[in-house]
Amino acid sequence: MTNGKKHFYMAALVLLFGTATCSASKAESAAPATVQVALNSLKIAILLDKTGSANVTRTQQPEPKDFDPLIDLLLKTGGELGVGVIRDQGNRSLLRLRIEVPPAKPTELPPERNPFKEAERRARYQSQIADYEKQYQQWFTKVGELRKVFMGALVTLTSQKADAPNTDLYSAVERAELFLCEPDITWPCPTHRYLVLVSDGQDNVQKKPIVVRSGAKVIVANGSGSLGALTHLNPEQFESLEAAFRFIVAKEAQDAR
Numbered sequence: 001m002t003n004g005k006k007h008f009y010m011a012a013l014v015l016l017f018g019t020a021t022c023s024a025s026k027a028e029s030a031a032p033a034t035v036q037v038a039l040n041s042l043k044i045a046i047l048l049d050k051t052g053s054a055n056v057t058r059t060q061q062p063e064p065k066d067f068d069p070l071i072d073l074l075l076k077t078g079g080e081l082g083v084g085v086i087r088d089q090g091n092r093s094l095l096r097l098r099i100e101v102p103p104a105k106p107t108e109l110p111p112e113r114n115p116f117k118e119a120e121r122r123a124r125y126q127s128q129i130a131d132y133e134k135q136y137q138q139w140f141t142k143v144g145e146l147r148k149v150f151m152g153a154l155v156t157l158t159s160q161k162a163d164a165p166n167t168d169l170y171s172a173v174e175r176a177e178l179f180l181c182e183p184d185i186t187w188p189c190p191t192h193r194y195l196v197l198v199s200d201g202q203d204n205v206q207k208k209p210i211v212v213r214s215g216a217k218v219i220v221a222n223g224s225g226s227l228g229a230l231t232h233l234n235p236e237q238f239e240s241l242e243a244a245f246r247f248i249v250a251k252e253a254q255d256a257r
Contacts (some may be wrong), residue, residue, distance in 0.1 A: 040077065040189045040190060040191060040192045040252075040255075041077050041078040041079040041080075041101060041187045041188070041189060041191050041192075042073065042074060042077050042078075042079035042080075042191060042192050042193070042194070042248075042252070043079055043080050043082075043179070043180055043182075043191045043192070043193045043194070043216075044070060044079070044080070044081050044082070044193070044194045044196065044248070045082045045083075045084070045094065045176035045177075045179050045180050045193075045194070045195050045196065045216070046067075046081070046082070046083045046084070046196040046197075046198065047083075047084050047085065047086050047172050047173070047176055047195075047196070047197045047198065047199060048061070048062065048083070048084070048085050048086065048157075048158065048198050048199075049085075049086045049162065049167075049197075049198055049199035049200060049222075050085045050086060050087050050160050050161070050162045050163070050164055051086060051087060051088070051162060051163075051164040051165075051166070051167040051202070052162065052163055052164065052165060053167065053200055053202045054162040054199070054200060054222075055162055056200075057200035057202075057222055057223065057224040057226050058222065058223025058224050059162075059198060059199060059200050059221075059222040059223065059224075060198055060221065060222070060223065060240055060241050061158070061162060062158055062198065062241050063158055064151050064154040064155050064158055066241055066242065066245075067081070067083075067151075067154065067245075069242075069245045069246070069249060070245050070248065070249075071097070071099075071147060073248070073249055073252065074097075074099045075099060075102070075143065076102070077101070077252070078099055078100055078101030078102065078187065078188075079098075079099060079187075079191065080096060080097065080098040080099070080179075081096065081097045081150075082094035082095070082096045082176065082179045082180075083095045083096075083154065083157060084172060084175060084176060085157065085160060085172070086164075086167060086168070086169055086172040086197075086199055087164035087167075087168065087172075088164045088165060088166035088167070088168055088205075089168055089171070092172075092175065093175075094175060094176065094179055095150070095153050095154060095157055096150075096179070097146060097147065097150040098146070099143055099146070099147075100139065100143075101187070101188060102136065102139055103132055103135040103136050103139055104132075105129075105132055106125065106128040106129060106132055108125050109121060109125070166204055166205055167202050167203050167204050167205060168203070168205040168207070169199065169201070169202070169203035169205070169210065169228075169229055169230075170203060170205065170206070170207040170208055170210055170229075171205075171207065173195070173197075173210050173212070176195055177195075177211075177212060177213060177214055177216075180193050180195060180214035180216050181213060181214045192217075192252065192255070193214055193215060193216035193217065194216055194217045194219060194248055195212060195214070195216040195217070195218050195219065196219045196220075196221065196241075196244055196248075197218070197219070197220050197221070197230065197235070198221045198222065198241055199220065199221075199222060199230070200222045200224060200226040200228060201220065201222075201226055201227045201228030201229050201230040201231070202226070202228045202229070203228060203229040206229070209229075209232070210229055210230065210232075210233065212233060217236070217251075218230070218233045218234075218235040218236070219235055219236045219237075219238065219244050219247070219248075220235040220236070220237050220238070221237075221238045221239070221240060221241045221243070221244045222239075223239055223240075225237065
């Protein structure tokens with residue numbers, strides 16, 4: 001990733017995480033700017049077109065490193081990423097990475113005028129900080145291990161050739177929708193959901209019209225502008241997956257303001 005791209009993602013993430021509470025629960029007092037708790041966790045399903053038509057329609061075949069901006073975003077918000085392929089048999093399991101919401105840094109209360117109470121306040125805060133740092137290190141270590149395993153599996157998934165003779169787009173989307181429709185009860189706030197299709201939208205199996213019930217924002221990325229069976233979903237269109245991911249990061253930053 002070039003320095004310019006890194007600066008863009010860093011700026012967007014700073015905008016996103018200057019706020020201290022999720023939209024479902026407002027804190028009684030404002031927390032310092034160092035507290036980084038995102039508004040909403042994310043659920044993102046990504047489907048990669050591995051059919052023969054992808055070669056004709058200039059549909060990108062991404063590499064594992066292309067997913068880094070989204071994973072870096074999830075490190076701030078918490079959330080889950082599910083990656084699958086579109087082939088002649090689309091109802092295949094997704095490769096999933098779940099990142100729990102990072103521990104929140106304690107809020108430091110205003111100083112006390114009474115020196116004894118001030119000493120107690122400072123001692124209490126230092127104890128809270130010590131607990132937080134221990135929890136954060138445990139979270140960080142676990143996330144690093146999960147990311148390493150995920151990236152290794154992603155190498156195998158993305159290296160598949162785009163050579164499937166038929167395109168079962170409906171079944172692939174249904175599998176992604178099953179993932180996106182899972183209840184949000186395990187997250188502190190309602191999730192923001194995205195369905196990203198790196199595909200030309202061609203479906204020569206055509207089981208049924210494709211339906212998105214999850215309320216996810218639908219994004220299509222390919223080099224020809226083709227939508228095919230996805231036209232009725234009115235998706236956001238991008239020429240590259242990188243541009244689509246940049247859009248998600250920027251949109252989350254915008255929604256957090």
